[in-house]
Amino acid sequence: MRRTSFSRWPCSVARTVDILGDWWTPLVLRDAFAGLARFDEFQRSLGIGRNVLTQRLNRLVEVGIMEKSLYSEHPPRFEYLLTERGRAFYPVLAAITAWGDEWLDGGHGAPVSMRHATCGKLTTPTVACSECGEPLVAAEVSNELGPGYPERWRERAMATG
Numbered sequence: 001m002r003r004t005s006f007s008r009w010p011c012s013v014a015r016t017v018d019i020l021g022d023w024w025t026p027l028v029l030r031d032a033f034a035g036l037a038r039f040d041e042f043q044r045s046l047g048i049g050r051n052v053l054t055q056r057l058n059r060l061v062e063v064g065i066m067e068k069s070l071y072s073e074h075p076p077r078f079e080y081l082l083t084e085r086g087r088a089f090y091p092v093l094a095a096i097t098a099w100g101d102e103w104l105d106g107g108h109g110a111p112v113s114m115r116h117a118t119c120g121k122l123t124t125p126t127v128a129c130s131e132c133g134e135p136l137v138a139a140e141v142s143n144e145l146g147p148g149y150p151e152r153w154r155e156r157a158m159a160t161g
Contacts, residue, residue: 010149016092019063024048024056030093032066032086037079065089094125 006014006021020026024046031045043053057080060066065086068078082089094114101110101124116123127136145157 010153019059019065022056024052025060026093026096028053028056028060029065029082029086029089032080032082033090033093037081038071039078039080042080060086091125091127095127098125 006018009015009018027046028042031042036042036045039053039057042048042057043050046053048056057066061068061080063085064083066080067083069081071077071079097110097112097114105111114123114125115121128134129136145154149157
């Protein structure tokens with residue numbers, strides 16, 4: 001495991017990477033959204049070593065993205081279920097999927113399509129402005145210090161930024 005923690009950085013990207021900082025964790029979450037819940041299901045789907053999977057599931061439980069639920073007492077067996085915090089991560093995975101579908105498809109198209117149950121149509125996830133609904137693109141967005149930015153670092157950030 002990584003030795004450096006980004007959990008206290010005043011940056012939401014860094015804090016999120018602190019939780020997802022390897023390639024297995026997003027894949028575990030992808031499988032959880034697909035309905036997998038049991039250790040053996042995750043292991044079979046991912047081909048991941050038991051020790052690595054145990055570490056990833058324990059970390060997701062520790063940070064409140066998943067919770068363990070006992071489904072068998074003899075022997076003790078658990079399901080790993082997404083919490084409200086975990087379910088709120090879905091748009092992030094959808095955005096990663098959309099980017100991969102556009103830029104990494106090798107010209108063959110998306111390997112998996114998404115159908116929106118509410119309208120019944122195939123969809124491509126987008127990230128849009130919460131106020132006007134327009135898609136967010138980097139050239140049209142600027143960042144400002146928010147209320148969670150540490151006061152002790154504000155002067156330095158204002159000078160560089």
